[in-house]
Amino acid sequence: MNDAQQAFSLKGKTILVTGASSGLGKQIAITCAQRGARLVLTGRDTARLQATHDALVSDGHIQIQTDLTSAENRERLVQATPTINGLVHCFGGQMLSPIRLLKEELMTEMYRLHFLAPVMLTQRLLQTNRIASQGSIIFMLSTSAHIGTRGVGPYSAMKSGLLGIIRCLALEQAKHKMRVNGISPSAIPTPIWGEDNEQNDYLKQQRARHPLGLGTPQDVANASVYLLSDASRWVTGTSLIMDGGAVL
Secondary structure (H helix, E strand, O other): OHHHHHHHHHHHHHHEEEOOHHHHHHHHHHHHHHHEEEEEEEEOOOHHHHHHHHOOOOOOEEEEEEOOHHHHHHHHHHHHHOEEEEEOOOOOOOOOOHHHHOOOOHHHHHHHHHHHHHHHHHHHHOOOOOOEEEEEEEEEOOOHHOOOOEEEEEHHHHHHHHHHHHHHHHHHHHOOOEEEEEEEEEOOHHHOOOOOOOOOHHHHHHHHHHHHOOOHHHHHHHHHHEEEEHHOOHHHHOOEEOOOOOOO
């Protein structure tokens, strides 16, 4: 392995991926394993989490079924997690609502899913010294954290809030050479959009506004490998926008 290949290798690293039972989390886990990492997988659906585990190359991976909106479950995950070198937050879910029709219950649920769960899980992993020095933390954001999008106000607010957490946490953990970043993808066809992505009207509209077309879960997984690997050792406190030129 030459120096360039070594820089992007995850061999010898242990990576915790939340939301690994489907979509982006599943592909990120699979790709990290292909790059040599040992995975700690967590998700809410036992059967789908097992399917992700079965798709991983090599042995020694760990799967822990849990719902991270519960403080008790987060603590159980922390206690079952070995020392890790990387953390990728993919846990979450989308619920649409124009702000004029917003209900407090939905806003609270989005806060628990997209802000409280990843932030407090990270806090406990740091507090218990589960993340090794020179480790990497990745929060999965969205282009809606950077631009206005109709109907996703609560989701956008939570993802925007994580930008502040990323910047502050990056400064606080720099003394440990630990990096904290985000990835902000635009619309990515995943199972959440249904079985037939080609016929999905929303995704058809999205394709039309992306000069490079829509991205894939593999694109986001590749970005995750970069931010988890030593290739990004001088990158912290930012979020990589992946939008195929849509924001332009």
